[in-house]
Amino acid sequence: MKFGIFYEHQLPRPWTERSEFDLLQNSLVEIELADQLGYDYAWEVEHHFLEEYSHSSAPECFLAAASQRTKQIRLAHGIVQLTTNHPARVAERVSTLDLLSGGRVEFGMGEGSSITELHPFDRRFRDKREVWEDAVKAILPMFTSEAWEYHGKYFDFPLRNVLPKPLQKPHPPLWVACSQLDTIEMAGTRGIGALGFQFVSADAAHAWVNTYYDAFVNRQDKLADYQANPNIALVSGFMCCETDEEALQKADGWTFFQFALRFYSTHGVVEPGSVSLWEEYLKWKETPQAQTQRRSGLVGSPETLRQKLRKFEESNIDQVILLNQAGNNKHEDICGSLELFANEVMPEFHAREPEHQEWKRGVLAGEIALDPVDVESFRPKNMAAPTQAPSSDAPSSRDAG
Numbered sequence: 001m002k003f004g005i006f007y008e009h010q011l012p013r014p015w016t017e018r019s020e021f022d023l024l025q026n027s028l029v030e031i032e033l034a035d036q037l038g039y040d041y042a043w044e045v046e047h048h049f050l051e052e053y054s055h056s057s058a059p060e061c062f063l064a065a066a067s068q069r070t071k072q073i074r075l076a077h078g079i080v081q082l083t084t085n086h087p088a089r090v091a092e093r094v095s096t097l098d099l100l101s102g103g104r105v106e107f108g109m110g111e112g113s114s115i116t117e118l119h120p121f122d123r124r125f126r127d128k129r130e131v132w133e134d135a136v137k138a139i140l141p142m143f144t145s146e147a148w149e150y151h152g153k154y155f156d157f158p159l160r161n162v163l164p165k166p167l168q169k170p171h172p173p174l175w176v177a178c179s180q181l182d183t184i185e186m187a188g189t190r191g192i193g194a195l196g197f198q199f200v201s202a203d204a205a206h207a208w209v210n211t212y213y214d215a216f217v218n219r220q221d222k223l224a225d226y227q228a229n230p231n232i233a234l235v236s237g238f239m240c241c242e243t244d245e246e247a248l249q250k251a252d253g254w255t256f257f258q259f260a261l262r263f264y265s266t267h268g269v270v271e272p273g274s275v276s277l278w279e280e281y282l283k284w285k286e287t288p289q290a291q292t293q294r295r296s297g298l299v300g301s302p303e304t305l306r307q308k309l310r311k312f313e314e315s316n317i318d319q320v321i322l323l324n325q326a327g328n329n330k331h332e333d334i335c336g337s338l339e340l341f342a343n344e345v346m347p348e349f350h351a352r353e354p355e356h357q358e359w360k361r362g363v364l365a366g367e368i369a370l371d372p373v374d375v376e377s378f379r380p381k382n383m384a385a386p387t388q389a390p391s392s393d394a395p396s397s398r399d400a401g
Contacts, residue, residue: 001313001349001356004041004076004321005034005338006235009056010257012278012328020055026331028065033335035070037342038350041106042066043078043321048117051270052277053260060093067101075101078195079110079177082135083128084121087155088162090135091142095166103167108195109136110177114264130154133223140226143171173229184208184232188215191228197235199258199297202311205234207373209316213363214370230364231318237297238322239333240341244300250337251299253327256281258293298322302344309349316359
């Protein structure tokens with residue numbers, strides 16, 4: 001099993017003039033530390049206008065800075081919004097980052113999470129899957145062709161040579177954001193790595209993995225001519241401390257992350273300054289459901305996390321992505337958690353990675369048949385929504401990053 005770290009660049013109110021500066025600088029220090037400790041991936045999202053939840057609107061800039069402070073860790077877009085960016089600009093930026101990083105880019109692609117961020121770019125929420133598919137078809141040949149034109153429903157591009165080309169050939173590994181079983185299956189069908197943003201249990205992960213690889217092996221139908229990427233990764237809240245009690249105390253941001261995600265994915269347009277998510281969260285935090293949410297994820301002592309991860313490992317998850325830059329989690333706690341986990345937990349799972357790769361080889365070659373799983377029992381239940389009433393135009397699901 002491999003391990004990633006995840007950045008949404010959350011910043012709860014109140015803010016100071018230096019809040020965003022400190023946030024980005026601390027994140028760079030954390031990624032540099034993760035690189036030294038042997039973590040495999042650093043993932044960053046792209047979001048727009050989502051106050052407090054995500055101040056990460058230019059991931060290509062941040063990851064470029066990280067590329068100059070790291071040597072081994074993969075720098076992963078999780079994801080680039082194909083709905084709010086022109087395909088040629090995406091190809092140019094991804095290729096440039098790949099060159100700057102020495103070929104360490106992972107290209108995650110997604111649709112956008114809410115009308116709050118889609119509508120200002122003249123995109124309707126209901127069209128986002130069609131726009132995403134059109135963009136994939138337009139972008140992928142730009143990495144390899146010296147003369148490419150595309151005439152689709154949403155993008156019309158004249159004959160040009162999109163420059164530069166990436167260092168990785170034919171292109172960086174492809175991923176797509178997934179939050180539900182149907183999108184996990186879609187990722188397998190399209191031959192693209194599945195970046196799971198629904199924070200599932202180990203038992204549910206087994207259903208997701210089987211669904212994904214069954215589609216990848218038996219029903220693959222690519223959108224264009226690209227190199228397939230058989231991988232499934234899941235994001236989980238994370239805090240590793242000497243005791244479970246200490247980890248729970250320091251991981252409060254994980255619960256805020258879930259609350260804020262739910263807020264923006266179930267509400268209509270959120271006007272600037274109209275709500276303090278942190279204050280709303282503090283009210284919700286006292287509810288019984290919030291107490292249950294606090295105990296989810298990979299939060300605990302090294303031994304507790306070891307036991308939880310062994311269950312994920314049995315499900316044949318390729319990568320677990322650890323999220324502890326969330327809410328008001330402190331920089332020093334994030335660094336301490338990364339160090340403790342890398343020293344006491346991660347080596348065991350890294351050591352068994354060759355066994356997992358052999359399992360995957362057998363599945364892809366048709367030598368290992370996956371048992372059917374009753375996936376219906378593992379469909380996620382929604383969290384209770386915050387106090388503000390949702391708009392009738394609000395989305396009901398999130399495949400964004």
